[in-house]
Each structure stands twice: as structure tokens, then as C-alpha cells.
Amino acid sequence: MSSINILEAIVAKSKLSKKETAKQQKIVESAIALFAEKGYSNTSTSEIAKKSGVAEGTIFRHYGTKENLLLSVIAPFLKESMPDLAKDLREEVNPDNNTRFEDFIESLIRNRLNFLKANREIFRVVIKELLYRDELRYDLFPHIGKEMSAFIGNAINDYKARGELADIPNDQLIRMILSTIGSQFVVRFVLSPETNADNEEREIESLVRFIVYGVSARD
Amino acid sequence: MSSINILEAIVAKSKLSKKETAKQQKIVESAIALFAEKGYSNTSTSEIAKKSGVAEGTIFRHYGTKENLLLSVIAPFLKESMPDLAKDLREEVNPDNNTRFEDFIESLIRNRLNFLKANREIFRVVIKELLYRDELRYDLFPHIGKEMSAFIGNAINDYKARGELADIPNDQLIRMILSTIGSQFVVRFVLSPETNADNEEREIESLVRFIVYGVSARD
């Protein structure tokens, strides 16, 4: 079964099931924190139990397996991140205006940045697991790619028509943009998670500039 | 282990080691393959032993602990990656000859690409472990940054003087360039390791173009 399907199943199930117990919330919370910090396989269920102030059995009563707990943590993040993106972006970014491509990119970055600021721990978990779970990777990347294409494809065509963008196939453009933004997020949230963000504004600006113009001097 | 120590310890260790026996080579080889695929904590010493055709005790006789085996695997890679870079680059890349910055970047990419092609498995191990070992990260990135600064600082200054580069502080420039290249390498070697490289040339070209000019249309 494809991984995205599993995630959907979990989200569906968790929507069906009555509201979470206080203990369940504590469990998920602790699991996220520990998985984020030490990674899934370096975290034991007994640690999670202790941190949650819960008996170990309780974890298994609710989630069945440790693996399933992980998915229950990841699933909502993955499934809800995409719709959120589309909706939010449409509100925040209006490519029809006489905004420039830079503005468009900046909005995109700010939108995702805010999303990740609100979900930084889960993001760390996901990134770490990405390295070990082929299905996750193989499902996720194409999925994201498609969602983004659907969303920014039109915008890109507009900007291309205006002559603002290089004549590069859309999917290549998207991949470059996303991987550049993505890698900055990974650096910021996963590799140096304790960095304080004094100069966030400057970094956004500089990232936008880099994506749009590269490192070359603009005359 | 203190922050400063890990790289030094690694280098020290690799200097100590007398020449490896055939069994040791098999062990290291198997460990690399398994760590690369499943990660350090998801690999058991018994798996390594089996894959090496060696008794489990033998591993511990040589490396004392599993942790230590990991270091023995990583050490040469890290130790040699830096000097190699400097030396190789100096030979291959001659900023004076290559008139344009694009050529410089391309040489840099090709050099590192070749290095990683020859060490792809270890690269995967290192990247995966990077996420779990703060010391590794905290030592490694500044270290690489410094090495690179020392090396390409002059070149950058030259190209800046020629007006080819944007007026951005060197360390920022370096970070952008390296993280963009690095993330491509991670995608290529770690996230999609089975990708065949039919269009390698085109990808290099496109990466160079992106780094230098971004996604914008040029004049």
C-alpha cells in the first residue's frame, strides 16, 4: 500500500475516533519532541511514556505499535500541509497584480516559513524519517511536486509571458526553486534548530534574490 | 565528546591504525554498505558480522564498540575530503585560466561530484548521521566553511573585482553556493540513490546556470 494511502487512512481514522484524550495529546506531544530530537529509532517507547507521565501500555492501547505512533504524528502534518498551502497562498499571494516574480517567491517563502515555524518539531521528525523510508520519499516528493505544479504553474506561465523568467521547463524551474527553499528550511529548522532568527528578514531577502538572480552581479 | 574533539579524534584514530587485515576491510566495507542503506542505529553488529563473513566477536576485537566502528568508517572520508578538495581543486580549477565564474563553479561541482561518486556510500552514511550527532554537525560545517573560505576566498575576490559577482559578503556567498550544490548532491546520492545519471551533463549545466543567474531571464 502506498505510503500516502496509509497516511490518509490514519487521518481518516483519527477523524472518526472520538476526540483525543488528554493523555493521548501528551503522548503525541512527547513523541514529537523526542522523535524530533533523537530520531525515531533512537527513542524508546518507555522514554515517551515517562515523558508523557503515562504507563507504557497506554501508548500501545492507543497506537498499537510504535510505528503507528510515528505515522499518527506525521500524517496530519503531511496531509494538511498541502491544502493549507494552496488556500493560504491564494489569499496571500496574488500573482495577477503587478507584483513581480520576486514578490511571488517571497510570499511563497513567508507562507511556508510560517507553516514550519508552527510545526517545526514535526518537520524535524519528517525530514529525519525521510532518509530511512523509501515509500515516504517516493510518495511525498512527486506528490508535493504535483501539488505545487498545479498551484504555481499558472503563475510561472504568467511571469514567463512577461519575460521575467528564464526559458526553462516548468518542472525544472519548480524543482530548483523548491529544493533551494527546502534546503534552507532544512538548514534552519533541522540542522541548526537553536539558531535565533534575528536576521530573518535579511535572510529571506537574500534567499529571494539568490533564487531569482543567482550570485551574479546585476548591472 | 567535546565539540572540538570529534574531528580531531577521528583524524587521530585514523593515523593510529596499522594497516587493516583482510577481515577488517570486509568489516568496514559491509558496515559502510549497511549503514548507508539502513542507517547506523538500524544496523546490528550481527548483520555486519554476517555480511562480512566474520564472527561477531571479531568486530569488537578490532573496533571495541559499534560506535567506534562508525567513526572508523567516517574518519578517512572526512579526513581526506578536505585536503583532497584543496589539492585537487588547485590542480583542476585555475581561476586565472578560467575566465568566467561559471567555469569556476562548474569545476568545483565536477570535482566534488567525482569525489562523491567515488565515496557515495560513505557520503550517505555521513549525511544520515549528521542529523543525529550534534557534535559532528557543529564541528563539520564551520570546518568546511573555513576550508572553503580559505580556498575560494581569493577566487571570489577576483571575480568580485571583475564585477561578475553580486556585492554580497563572502561568507554569505559561500554559504549559498555550497548549500545549493550540497543539497543537489544530497538529492542525488542520498534521496534518490538509484537514479541513473543519463543527463548528468545537462544537470550540471543547469545547476551552474541557476547558481550564477538564478531563475530570471537574462537581459
Place this chain on the structure above:
Amino acid sequence: MSSINILEAIVAKSKLSKKETAKQQKIVESAIALFAEKGYSNTSTSEIAKKSGVAEGTIFRHYGTKENLLLSVIAPFLKESMPDLAKDLREEVNPDNNTRFEDFIESLIRNRLNFLKANREIFRVVIKELLYRDELRYDLFPHIGKEMSAFIGNAINDYKARGELADIPNDQLIRMILSTIGSQFVVRFVLSPETNADNEEREIESLVRFIVYGVSARD
């Protein structure tokens, strides 16, 4: 639990119990099905609860312990099997007639066969548990033996007087007959429970013949 007590306790228990609620019936029904298939210790109370459409707590509210649920399942079977036998047999089999011993045995077999057909699941439970519960065994067999002796003792004496039966002590005769019949029932209901009974008549006939005349040729 002492040897004498278990059967008595069971009978006592089943007398105490007020009439069962619908839920209780579902519970007992599910428990029987599951115990019959997988055995007592391989069946969890949560399985029973799920199959019954009842909360796990409900089981314990009614039966206190899992063990007690088992007894509640077994009790009526054991309690009723004996009197039923005696009563039914007296009606169905009339040894006073000029029936031959074969007819007597056949009636006995048919009677018990019908009883077990109506209680096949519980029979499977009892047989399986018999192997693990010494008290059950130590109480049950002598009990059955005594009941049967009381019942067919007279008949046997009659047939002996008529010269139809070998000169073997009654208890030995009874043991042979019962264990032969019993083992056929175990084969039929426990070891091959999915066998369809097309040739039931022929099997009864052949069993009767074997009990009475063995495998030898009758001149």
C-alpha cells in the same frame, strides 16, 4: 481449587446466575466460538469483547475474571450433559426389549452424537481445556464413569447374562466402549471439525461393529 470442588462449583455457579442479559449471551457466545477455535489461553478478553460488540469492562463486570467466564461457558454443558444422557437414553434405548447389544450401543452413540452436534463448540472447548486442567480431568472422568456405570451397569449385566458380552469386568468394558466412542467424537468434532458428514450412517454402523466384534472376521 480442590478436586471435588470444580464440578460442584460449576454447578453451583450456574444455579446462582439469574437470567442472562442479551449482552451476556453475546459474550458467552463469542467466548465459546473463540475458545473453541483458538483455545482459552490464546484468546484475549479484548477479542471476546470486540466479537461481542461489548466493552471490555462489561465482561469483567459480569464474570469477574476470564477464568470465570470459561467456567460459565463450560458449566451448563457439563451439568446438563449427564442428566440429559440418563434421561434421554432411558427414553430412546430400552434394553429390556429384545434388542441386541449392538442396538444398545448404537442408541448410545446416536444419543451422544446428537448431544454433541448441538454442542459441538463447547465440546471443543472442553476437550482442549481438559489437557491443561488436571482438576477438570480428575473430576470429570471418574464422574462420567460413575454416571455411566450407574446407567448402563444393569444393561451390561443383562447382556452378559444373555451371553452377548465377553467376560470382562464391567468397569473395563465401560472404559473400552466409552474411550472408543469418545475418541471417535474427538476426531470428528475436534480434530476434523470441518468434515462434512455425508457418510455418518456408515460410520456409525462401522463403529458399532468394531466395538462389538472388533476387526476379526465373524464366521
Place this chain on the structure above:
Amino acid sequence: MSSINILEAIVAKSKLSKKETAKQQKIVESAIALFAEKGYSNTSTSEIAKKSGVAEGTIFRHYGTKENLLLSVIAPFLKESMPDLAKDLREEVNPDNNTRFEDFIESLIRNRLNFLKANREIFRVVIKELLYRDELRYDLFPHIGKEMSAFIGNAINDYKARGELADIPNDQLIRMILSTIGSQFVVRFVLSPETNADNEEREIESLVRFIVYGVSARD
């Protein structure tokens, strides 16, 4: 995979592997005793470990799983019991010499009885597990049936020719004989394992008589 195949695999493997350790022997010994008494699922590996004077890990190092330990216990019994039977019987029972069918049956009984006396504990384990493992049952009974047919088929034909046996199809005859003998063995070794065998001779005699002539009076 069919159960007999699994057993064969295990026997094959255990023949390949070097001789058993002293600890391994202790483990198997303790496992047999405990499985025989309390059954497989009511016996914990920690009990086995304690009784063997061995660390719990040792059990799993050698047998991998508890299930596999069970099979390692059962396998030799099942696989070797059949050949032994054939070989022993051919030596002990010579249908040509023993004039009467009774003698043949008696030899058969004595042979199997001796075999089970030497393996009474394992027999108890096997019988108990038979109830819970369909594959075991479905493989074993036909297997035994075939082996026995092959072996005593000729003898039966001889005795039939001599007019000593009823005109019943061989497979039915075999089934009756074997199930009668088998059920006596189950009673003796499994259901009343602590019975002392003072009157063994008399019981054999009586069993033979019953199989051959049933309960009827012989004029």
C-alpha cells in the same frame, strides 16, 4: 509451506549445525518438560530460561523464536518416529512367523509403547499442540496413515487371505486400529501421565483382545 516441510527443514538444519551445546541441551530439555506439563502458550521463555539455568537471551540466540524452539523440540520426534517404526517393526514383528493377527497387533502395540515410553514428554507436547495447529494435524495424520498403510498393508492382506480379518477396506481397518491404539496412548501418557503401570501386561492383552474381537463374547 507445509508443516512437514518445516519440520524437515529444521531437522536438516539441526543436522548441519555443529553439535548442540550443553546449554542448548538443557534448554530443549527444560522446554520439553514445561511444554509437556503446561502447554506451549502457558509456558514463558523466562521460565524455560530459569529452569535451564541460562540467560533468556541464550534461548533466542539459538532458536530465534519461541515458536522455533517448539518446532526444534517436536521435529526430531515426528521425523524420526516414522522411520524408526518401520525399521523396528520389521525386526520385531515378522508377520510370517506370528501366526495370528493378535500377535501382530500386540507387537505393534509393544513397539509403539516402547517408543512412547522413551519419548513420553514429547508425545505430550505434540498431542497438546495438535489441537491448536491445523497444519500439524493436516500434515501429520495423512502422513502417518500413508506410512502405516505402506507398512501394514501387506500384513493385513495376508491376514485377510487367511480369513482372520473382517472384510473391511484396508484404510478403514487401519484407521480403526490406529485410533484405538492411539487413544489408549493418549489416555495413558497425556491424560493420566502419573499412572503407574503395574498392570501394563494386562492392559496390552485386553487392548489386543478388544481390537481383534471387540466386546462380544467369543464362543
Place this chain on the structure above:
DNA sequence: GATGAATGAGTTTTCATTCAT
């Protein structure tokens, strides 16, 4: 009466590490 969340003791299993040979 019924529920189902919670428990915690116990079970199977894994695994890095030790050590006698």
C-alpha cells in the same frame, strides 16, 4: 449497568558486548 481509558506486570525479542577457548 455499561463503558472504555488506563494500568503495570509480564512476554517475546533484540543486541551490543564479554570471554573462554
Place this chain on the structure above:
DNA sequence: AATGAATGAAAACTCATTCAT
């Protein structure tokens, strides 16, 4: 040097039972 049997601590997981609602 090499082996591999043995260990024991810790891991994931199960489950009968309790109890507040």
C-alpha cells in the same frame, strides 16, 4: 587473531484487570 557461545539490559508489545464516569 579469531571465534561464537553466552549474557543481561533494554526494547517493543500483550493483556487481564481496575475504575472513574
